Amino acid sequence: MAWNEVRMxxxxxxxxxxxxxxxxxxxxxxxxxxxxxxxxATGGAAEYRLExxxxxxxxxxxxxxxxxxxRVVATTAPGGVFRFTPRGSAAGFGTIVVQDDAGRTRRIVVxxxxxxx
Numbered sequence: 001m002a003w004n005e006v007r008m009x010x011x012x013x014x015x016x017x018x019x020x021x022x023x024x025x026x027x028x029x030x031x032x033x034x035x036x037x038x039x040x041a042t043g044g045a046a047e048y049r050l051e052x053x054x055x056x057x058x059x060x061x062x063x064x065x066x067x068x069x070x071r072v073v074a075t076t077a078p079g080g081v082f083r084f085t086p087r088g089s090a091a092g093f094g095t096i097v098v099q100d101d102a103g104r105t106r107r108i109v110v111x112x113x114x115x116x117x
Contacts, residue, residue, distance in 0.1 A: 008100050011067045016098050016106035019048065022064060023082060023108065023116045026050055029061075030084040037061075038083040041072045041096050048072065066098070073099040082110050090114040 023039055029052070030037040036053035050061040066072070072080075076094030083092035089112065096108045109117050 008069065008102060009104060012070060012098065012100045012104055012106055015066050015070050016108055018064070019096060019098065019108050020116050022048075022050060023110055026082075027084040027088055027090075027114050027116070030086055031088045034086040036083055036085055036091070038081050038092065040079075040081050041075050042080040043072060043074050046071045069101045070098055073097050073105070077110075084114055088114045 019039075019041070026037045026039050033052070038051050038053075038058070039048055040051065041048035046066045047063055048066075049063050051058040052061055053059075074095075074097040075082075077092045079092075081092045082090065082094070082096070085091055090110050093110045093112050093114075095110075097105050098108070099105045111117075
């Protein structure tokens with residue numbers, strides 16, 4: 001078995017876990033700071049953004065890059081926006097699909113209650 005056959009599925013799983021962790025952190029940040037926080041992931045992109053609501057609009061918290069050869073291929077949330085309210089629920093919910101160059105995918109799901117799985 002070639003090293004790439006082992007490495008790429010691990011990278012994909014790790015990237016999906018990191019997106020899930022970032023979604024959970026966005027939810028906790030929203031509750032702790034009593035403001036809306038969102039993760040924006042658009043289809044075809046190799047990155048996603050975390051942003052917080054301010055009186056003047058949305059302020060970027062962080063831009064996260066996916067590892068090489070991975071990309072977000074689809075989201076079911078409107079506009080790819082997964083938004084958490086100060087109560088921890090999700091105002092923008094759905095699924096993020098991450099894919100590698102071999103076509104393998106992983107899904108990260110956010111339900112309306114804000115639970116990430």
